Amino acid sequence: MLRLRPLLGSAPRAPLTAGAVAPAATRRGFLAACACCAAGALAAPRFAAAHVPPGPASALHARLDAAASAIEGRMIAWRRDIHSNPELGNQEHRTAALVAAHLRRLGFEVREGVAATGVVATLRGGAGDGPVVALRADMDALPAQEPEGLPFASRRRATWDGAEVPVMHACGHDCHVAILMAAAEVLALHRAEMRGTAVLLFQPAEEGLPGGEIGGARRMLAEGAFDSPRPDMVFGLHVLTSMTTGQIAYRPGPAHASSDTFRITVRGRQAHGAMPWDGVDPVVIAGQIVTALQTIQSRQVDVNDPSVLTIGTIHGGTRHNIVPDRVELSGTLRTYDEGRRAFMQRRVKALAEGVAQGMDGAAEVVWEPGGYAALVNDPALADRMAPSLARVAGRDGLRINPRHTASEDFAFLAQRAPGLFFWVGVTPPGQDPARAAPNHSPHFTVDEAGLLVGLRAMLHLVADATGSGMA
Known part of the structure; x- marks a missing residue:
């Protein structure tokens, strides 16, 4: 689009x-x-x-x-x-x-x-x-x-x-x-x-x-x-x-x-950029989520049946020296099989939420309803x-x-x-x-x-x- x-x-x-x-x-x-x-x-x-x-x-x-x-x-x-x-x-x-x-x-x-x-x-x-x-x-x-x-x-x-x-x-x-x-x-x-x-x-x-x-x-x-x-x-x-x-x-x-569009909202806790230990950094969490999501295709599904998972946008923060309280990501999923499609949707949700929770933050995954x-x-x-x-x-x-x-x-x-x-x-x-x-x-x-x-x-x-x- x-x-x-x-x-x-x-x-x-x-x-x-x-x-x-x-x-x-x-x-x-x-x-x-x-x-x-x-x-x-x-x-x-x-x-x-x-x-x-x-x-x-x-x-x-x-x-x-x-x-x-x-x-x-x-x-x-x-x-x-x-x-x-x-x-x-x-x-x-x-x-x-x-x-x-x-x-x-x-x-x-x-x-x-x-x-x-x-x-x-x-x-x-x-x-x-x-x-x-x-x-x-x-x-x-x-x-x-x-x-x-x-x-x-x-x-x-x-x-x-x-x-x-x-x-x-x-x-x-x-x-x-x-x-x-x-x-x-x-x-x-x-x-x-x-x-x-x-x-x-x-x-x-x-x-x-x-x-x-x-x-x-x-x-x-x-x-x-x-x-x-x-x-x-x-x-x-x-x-x-x-x-x-x-x-x-x-x-x-x-x-x-x-074709499916998904959005991930990562929530942390805002802090001064010079003192990140006072908050929870959603930028770092978001980076870890992006890396983790790529392991679904590379390590969890048969490469002989291709699929694509792409993060297309990352937005967060207002200033270089502030740890923001949230970061938003969006991406697309492409598969040729309904079973693979459902599996990857479940894994995106589980990985994003698990990574965020493990880093003292939270993540919400939303799949838009207009997928093909x-x-x-x-x-x-x-x-x-x-x-x-x-x-x-x-x-x-x-x-x-x-x-x-x-x-x-x-x-x-x-x-x-x-x-x-x-x-x-x-x-x-x-x-x-x-x-x-x-x-x-x-x-x-x-x-x-x-x-x-x-x-x-x-x-x-x-x-x-x-x-x-x-x-």
Whole structure:
């Protein structure tokens, strides 16, 4: 979660409707956006070849691809419009209105205001019974300042956690919304050939909310997003600069780590810095706690199953010659397993309290309620749908993604229905993805040709998952 000091910005732009957006002038462009995690950026990982043969292609696949190519310019225009008008979590009113109006024109059953600003839309195919397939796109931007340079750069400002901040799509959620808007139009165009039912979720607040507020996917589920109809499976994607445009990556099983924020308050007794024996020094206690916490990962858990425990802030004291009466620390925990997650939470509490007590102080550990679960791709669904992704990316373009320590609240959707979350490369060929600015960087840019890859992947997944176009 980013928190920036207020900066000067320009006035908000006038609202636009989907039909009023001019077609994109070029196929490739740039974006500034996020890395769709509750906190932290995605570094450039190593991707292994998947070695999955492409699934057989049908006439419907060819028609879907042709329709995707035909709508590409409008999809890019939607993305640029949304990029110019970013909105923070639970503030996505303009984006949601744009989406809802577009879906209603296409004949979807539309429900608005789910989890504050979320949109849920349903389209029933005309080719017979089949499974219910959910597709998800996240809508929120980040409190970040976009650099100058893009003709469609954001100059928006908003209030976040009580402060005025600049706003920027620094994680690619504008791309995700545009892709799903285009998928909706292509599916509606081919409704007579589609089996089953498509449920589209345009989700707010993936990046989390201030103060541990529960929102995003969890709140959408709590407000009935998966109740009627209930999805048999759910798909989601994320653009990623650590892959080349044209590549797609996925990973069966644990793919994104859980994310939990904790705060530790260490209490001592204030004294003169020249006479520390008259008090209890919480600064020294805090130092010992930080050291002790690192032994959980290094000495108490199996290193073959990684986890991360990081102290990110330490605050205490007002003057160099005063022993303060308290020190506050905060940190993050990342794991891939619910058992490991619970174990480390217990050990953080026990170690912090024990160290403080042993040094005549006291410590209180608080875990914030807005943590994200680990994202686990259903292995059977991933294996079944990998040939569909290989058909789009090509045998050499489909990769296996290493596990990310960044988090993603698609995890909660995948707990309610078998899920597959995959990644789409957006760094142009000829550029080194390892040197590209990562998601959540204000310098994060997107090769817009990657949007077509993401759109085709979503369409092929829906067609194959529902058995549409099969003899």
